[in-house]
Amino acid sequence: MPVAAEVAIERTINIMWNRHAEPLSLEELAEEAIFSKFYYSRVFRDITGTSPGRFLSAIRLFMAKRHLLETASSVTDISYRVGYNSLGTFTSRFTRSVGISPAKYRFLARCGMPQLTLPAACTDQKTSTVTGRIHIPETAGPVRVYVAAFNTPIVEGLPQSCDILEDSGPFHLTVPDGLWFVRAAAVAPHEDEDPGPKIRMPRLIGSGWPVKVRGGRVYTSDVQLRAVTPFDLPILLALPELDGPRAVDEDAPLAVAK
Structure with a gap:
């Protein structure tokens, strides 16, 4: 892709971030890029x-998560603040993309109930294991890594299964028969002086090969993390904001599908 095209697209992405509350049209964005x-x-x-x-929708929902965590504004006010004219449309898109409703997202964050139960595998199916290693660049510094299995290539909503790592190493995901996409994101760990829920932009992201599983077998899909770029879609799942600072091996770890 020509550098000039990447510069033009990055310019319009910056416009989306800065003007996400406005009714930006495709024609207006194309004009800013000087393209048809x-x-x-x-x-x-x-x-x-x-x-x-x-x-643009992902940016709006990401900003909605920030308003829900950092302000006392009503869900209705937040929906308009991030560019939606319909509370119903905002709520349905937020729920689909984040995995829980805006009201529940705020409730879990504020009431100290960060543990989420991921979808359980169908009881009439054998479950398989997707395993592999997360590889983190040596220059990354301390991070917490969320690796999960999704049924679409887009990282949004509650995953079928999730594992959490504090460094490079092996992960294990339990999934029913089907095609699964392994995705990972690394964020800065919680600071001791500010353990509450907050928006943490991923520092690193990565993808494994799509894995088609069946019959209770073990499959492998390693993930190499890389630095986030302006062209990466914001990650919308409820994690990591609702995941507390406690270690995953404590008495009340983040629930994962079994």
Whole structure:
């Protein structure tokens, strides 16, 4: 992809972040990139892996999470503040993308109930294990890594299974038969003086190969983490903000699917 095209797309992504509350149209974004809207859409998808509309929606929902954690504004006010004209549309999109409703997200964060139960595997199916190693660059510094199995390539909602690591090492995910996408994100660990829920932008992200599992077998999919770029879609799942600072091997760890 030509450097000029990447510069143009990054410029419009910055506009999305800075003006996400406005009714930005595809035509306006394409004009900012000095492209036709058809060429802009194609180049945007080639660079980011998704459409301009989906990217803008992800930014709006990410900012909604921040408002829910950091302000006392009502869910209705927040929906308008991040660019939605309908509370119903905002609530349904937030729930689908984050995995829980805006009200429950705020409730769990404020009431000290960070533990989430992930979807259980179907009882009439054998479950398989997807395992592998998370590889973290030596220059990354301290991080907490969330690695999970999703049924789509997009990292959003509650995953089928999740594991949490404090460093490079092996992970284990338990999933039913199907096609699974292994995704990982690393964020800065909680600071002792500020243990409460807060938005933590990923420092590193990574993907394993898609894995089609069946019959209670063990499959492998290693993940190499890399630095986040402006072209990466914001991660919308409820973790890591609702995951407390406690270690995963304590008495009340983050629940994962079995």
